[in-house]
Amino acid sequence: MSIASTPREGLLTEPRRGTNGSTNGKHRGTGRGPRRSLWPVVLGLVVLVVVMGGGAFYFLNQQAQGSNQGLAFEVAKGPIVVSVTESGTIKAAEQEILRAEVEGRTTIIHLIPEGTLVKKGDMLVELDSSSMEDEKLEDTIDVQNAEAAFIRAREDLEVAKNQALADVAQAKLDYEFAVEDLTKYKEGEYPNLLTEAESKIEIARENRTRAEEQYKGSMSLYEGDFISATELKADELALKKADLELKLSEQALELLEKWEYKRQIAQLESDVEQNRMALERAQRKASADVVQAEAELKARASELDRQQDRLERVIQQLAKAKIYAPRDGLVVYATSAQGGGFRGNQEPLQEGQEVRERQELIYLPTATQMIAEIKIHESSLEKVRLGMPVRVTVDALPGKQYRGEVTKIAPLPDANSMWMNPDLKVYNTVISITGNGEELRTGMSCRAEIIVENYDEAVYVPVQSIVRVSGQPTAFVVRADGSLDQREVEIGKDNNRMVIIRSGLEPGEKVLLAPPLGDTGTVETLRPEELTEEEKQKAEDAMDNPPVQPADLPPGMRPNGEGFEGQGGDGQGGQRGGGNAGMQQMMSNLTEEERTRLGELRQSGDTEGMMRYMQELAEKYGVEMPQMNRQGRQRPDGQGAEGGGGGGVREGGRQGRPDGDRPETAPPAGAESEQEPVE
Numbered sequence: 001m002s003i004a005s006t007p008r009e010g011l012l013t014e015p016r017r018g019t020n021g022s023t024n025g026k027h028r029g030t031g032r033g034p035r036r037s038l039w040p041v042v043l044g045l046v047v048l049v050v051v052m053g054g055g056a057f058y059f060l061n062q063q064a065q066g067s068n069q070g071l072a073f074e075v076a077k078g079p080i081v082v083s084v085t086e087s088g089t090i091k092a093a094e095q096e097i098l099r100a101e102v103e104g105r106t107t108i109i110h111l112i113p114e115g116t117l118v119k120k121g122d123m124l125v126e127l128d129s130s131s132m133e134d135e136k137l138e139d140t141i142d143v144q145n146a147e148a149a150f151i152r153a154r155e156d157l158e159v160a161k162n163q164a165l166a167d168v169a170q171a172k173l174d175y176e177f178a179v180e181d182l183t184k185y186k187e188g189e190y191p192n193l194l195t196e197a198e199s200k201i202e203i204a205r206e207n208r209t210r211a212e213e214q215y216k217g218s219m220s221l222y223e224g225d226f227i228s229a230t231e232l233k234a235d236e237l238a239l240k241k242a243d244l245e246l247k248l249s250e251q252a253l254e255l256l257e258k259w260e261y262k263r264q265i266a267q268l269e270s271d272v273e274q275n276r277m278a279l280e281r282a283q284r285k286a287s288a289d290v291v292q293a294e295a296e297l298k299a300r301a302s303e304l305d306r307q308q309d310r311l312e313r314v315i316q317q318l319a320k321a322k323i324y325a326p327r328d329g330l331v332v333y334a335t336s337a338q339g340g341g342f343r344g345n346q347e348p349l350q351e352g353q354e355v356r357e358r359q360e361l362i363y364l365p366t367a368t369q370m371i372a373e374i375k376i377h378e379s380s381l382e383k384v385r386l387g388m389p390v391r392v393t394v395d396a397l398p399g400k401q402y403r404g405e406v407t408k409i410a411p412l413p414d415a416n417s418m419w420m421n422p423d424l425k426v427y428n429t430v431i432s433i434t435g436n437g438e439e440l441r442t443g444m445s446c447r448a449e450i451i452v453e454n455y456d457e458a459v460y461v462p463v464q465s466i467v468r469v470s471g472q473p474t475a476f477v478v479r480a481d482g483s484l485d486q487r488e489v490e491i492g493k494d495n496n497r498m499v500i501i502r503s504g505l506e507p508g509e510k511v512l513l514a515p516p517l518g519d520t521g522t523v524e525t526l527r528p529e530e531l532t533e534e535e536k537q538k539a540e541d542a543m544d545n546p547p548v549q550p551a552d553l554p555p556g557m558r559p560n561g562e563g564f565e566g567q568g569g570d571g572q573g574g575q576r577g578g579g580n581a582g583m584q585q586m587m588s589n590l591t592e593e594e595r596t597r598l599g600e601l602r603q604s605g606d607t608e609g610m611m612r613y614m615q616e617l618a619e620k621y622g623v624e625m626p627q628m629n630r631q632g633r634q635r636p637d638g639q640g641a642e643g644g645g646g647g648g649v650r651e652g653g654r655q656g657r658p659d660g661d662r663p664e665t666a667p668p669a670g671a672e673s674e675q676e677p678v679e
Helices: 002-013 039-070 130-223 229-320 334-338 415-420 533-542 580-588 592-604 607-621
Strands: 072-074 076-092 095-099 105-111 123-127 322-324 354-356 360-365 370-377 389-394 401-409 426-433 445-462 466-469 472-478 484-488 490-494 498-503 510-512
Touching: 076 360, 076 498, 123 360, 130 229, 229 322, 334 360, 370 401, 370 445, 389 426, 389 533, 401 533, 445 490, 445 533, 580 607, 592 607
Parallel strands: none
Antiparallel strands: 072 510, 076 370, 076 445, 095 360, 105 123, 105 354, 123 322, 370 426, 389 401, 389 445, 401 426, 445 498, 466 472, 472 484, 472 510, 490 498
């Protein structure tokens, strides 16, 4: 580094000189002075390239020669704690949840600051209600119109009922009169008319008899010349008149009996029938009018109720536009408690923000009892049981540790996480924190370490030292002469740092760490001596609880009781990912030019260029490269990826750590995991 800095400093500090040695910075004469001053820079750059190339060559050569022995771990035997560690959020165990209850979407026009201690009845949120005020005025007018229409319909019903009664009564009376007229004619008028006609005939006969006797007497008197011809003529006319009256009386009787009686009877019977039908029509019309009036009244009553309900709903919505504290407490925004921003896919709560109906706005904790909400990846779900003890640490309170236990595990994956990443299946889990955590606040970030099992004595190695060869867990044991012994092992559970070896390795043997991971010093984790007897007993008792079976697992994947042995791809991911032995063989066969080129790319930080060059070298030497993305991470297709997500082992690389290099949740089975570039 000193070689590179010396010429650069000379270039910056040395004044430019012309041919006359002037230092005013202006070139005079031929101006060759400045051109000669660049030679130290060029020389320095050449030396720098040579040194860097030689250093890179030496580094790569030493790493290729010493990778078999330098990166090794001595198989350990001793106490170990198997645990699952996840990140989460602190929340109150019991809390009042205040939601936006105004229909549709509204805007916040007033919001109490978060963290404020409020009293019961204090206004917390006010939503925009200007449109509802206009709607209330319109609904009030509609209610008044509906009420007037209802009153009019009610009075029309009474009028219809009265008119119906009157019309039916009149029709009934007309019918009764018609029946009486028929009876009266048959039993009264006709017999009277018949008697009157017969009487007239009798009288006409008596009159004719008298007239005939009078005429005969007058005829005798005329012959005796007692009366004149005129008087005789008068008596003759009287007789003719009596004959005519008798004949007319007889004809009137015949007309009454043969014609007038039948006609009058038919007319009266028709009147009876017409009035009967009129009565029936009146009754039906009255019933229809009443029913129509009643229906109109019901319709107006329903319209009035509807308008009143609308007005009442608007009034209630106006009341809900202002949210008051139902009790004393500390104001916590729902977005803060849930984790706003990108992960929560929602903006922090603030004035002017638009909110939807039923959206959670504010939490008011109702007790000092706190819980921790975490998300357990499906690959670790088989390990966790209800009742397992938990150690909780809070980022905001360094050095403090809280105890708790698992009290709830969701039966279905978290929908929000699946929406953000369909390949990510995590299950919401609740940790009840024992004791009174007065210093804990809703929304604090935390890490929960669930204690699965405790071994007083077990053989273990780092998880990255185990790879899969043909689907079998395998360790590369370093012999005394430096050669490698590929040995199949039987593994147990892991804590994402160390995996328990059931058979295949003995304490004191050295296993190869591949690929190289740098420093393999101690990892901070719980030690058995740190556990209380109660926690140990809880962990043992919880193992008897039935596991929570996930409701939806990806095809071809099953929860593994060992936790560490997840299924990655088809079990051949390491071979497709370019086993570490093949890569080491390729690195040992590189030419000097290839090593120099690789060192230059690594030194420049051009990861993408280095990956392309490595791919060219792999094709040249017949080695299959691990499938990586642009960030140097393995592709989430099961090829060379983690076996079963958290704790899974991939072949030719180290085991992924779902709680090591991520902020919140474990990656899914076969998802991206960190990998050091192969050297």
